[in-house]
Amino acid sequence: MTHFSSRRIVAIQLFVAILFISSCNQPPDPEEQIENILELLELPANQWVKYHHADNGDWWKKGHAGMAYDSKRGSLLIFGSDTHGKDWDNTVHEFSPAQRRWVQHGENSPQTSYRVDAAGIPVSGIENTQPWAMHTYDGIEYDPVSDSLFAIAAPDHNPIGKTISPSGKNNPIWKYALETQKWQALQSNATQKSNFFAAATAFDTARKALMICSHGLWSLKSGTQTALKIFSSPDCLHSSMAYDSWHKDLYLFGTYRPSNLIWKLDRDILTDEPVEWLKLAPGGDSPPPFTTTPVAFDQQAGVFLFVADKPGKDTNSASTFVYNPTKNQYYKLANVHLPKVGMNFMMTWAQEYKVFFLVTGGWDNGITVWALRLDLKMLEANSTTLSHS
Incomplete structure (x- = not known):
């Protein structure tokens, strides 16, 4: 054959x-x-390929929105809004790589439907209840156990909250059932109140839990209704969290003040309880300091891929890097060109296709889906970086 x-x-x-x-x-x-x-x-190895582009119309890529990968349907799921009174997007947008097209789940809620329910939860929608339009950052995650999309966020930057009282008093975790396309607000734990604005999230497949970094480390186990605070955390504002399925570890990339250091959660080898956050300074091809960066883990190669904008106000391009957690080393992909990505939380690795997907764009240039197939052996063979790990 x-x-x-x-x-x-x-x-x-x-x-x-x-x-x-x-x-x-x-x-x-x-x-x-x-x-x-x-x-x-x-796909050719170690190159970003422009897989799909849609000119800007009624919808475009939002800098404050997040993305997750639906491993059951093999599709990209985006939810989030730039808000600030100009963007009222509060529906799920789905991209099927096989079909090469976007699908919108329902319609945006009319502003007149925005309200606070009897439980103090900001809700919207007429026939179906939906969250308010809000910044979601890295707070969008898919749970394969429950086949649901989670939005861990808060509408702090939606100005309609100033006119609707008592908004923001009880901002829940939102669960979106993919099968029924219905939203559900999970009740918060009264003893552990937290505003999950600008949270960073990742799904821990080994522990079957959604991990949340926001003023501490929180765990929402599949099938439960409440996130529990289990440990401390660094400041996660403008960070991206990613899960290393090879070593069952959590990592944080990017900080509010740009940095090329990485945080790793260290656990006790016997009890599996969190012990401390390790601040790592990887060797190799050091990237420029980065923030709000897209990152994903390649389950086949056992490495992370991320994109960092080149420094300087006049630069309009970005570089692509691999981080190898086993060697604690960076590799830069040579001759790989991308436009500047800006604030971006939209990268994933698709098990079915063995490729990374990255979504870029904005109000002035629509939305583009990029695809990259990583060949780690080829990258390491061509790298000038020598590892002594």
Whole structure:
């Protein structure tokens, strides 16, 4: 069997796997979808490829929004708004790589529907209850156990809160069931009040828990209703949290004041309880100090990928780096060019396609989906960085 034939069989298998769980009512022709999947499987190594672009219209990539990967449907899920009275986006937007198109889940709530319910929770919507439009940063995460999208955020920067009292008194964690496309506000623990504005999150697959960094480290176990504070944390404002599934570790990338240091949560080897946050200074190809950076973990290669804007007000490009947690070392991808990403929490690694997806854009240039297939052996072989780890 030829290499092309075997890849085509894999593409057909992936197409069949997502055929019956797609959110798109009028999907493209099956052959077109198979060709899209084949393109992803055959991507050139260590290069960003512009996979899809949509000119700005009624919706575009929001800097304050977050993204998660729906591993059941093989799709990207975005939720969040730039708010400040100009952006009222409070619906989920889904991108199917196989179908190469965006789908919006429902409609944005009319501003007249914004209110605070009897429990003191800011809600909106007429037929269905929805969260307020809000900044979500890195607070968007998918839970594969419950097949739900979580929004860990607060509408602090939505000015409508100044006219609706008592807004912000009870900002819950929001759970969005993908099967029914319905939102549910999880009740907060009265003894552990927390405002999860600008939280950083990651799903810990080993412990089956959503981990939240916001004035401490919180854990929301799958199937439960309440997040519990389990440890202290660094300041997570403008940070991105990512999970290393190889070593079962949590990492924080980026800080409010740009830095190229990384935080790692150290746990007791016997009890698995958190012990301390380690501040790491990796060797290798050091990136410029970064903040609000997109990052994701490659479960096949066991490394993180992230993008850092080049320093300087007049620069309009970004560089791509790999962080190897085993070696505590950075590698820069050579001759890899991207436009400046700015505030961005929209990168993921897709198990089905073995590629990274990155979403960029803005109100003036729409929304672009990039794809990259990492070949770590090729990167290390061509790197001038020598590791003595």
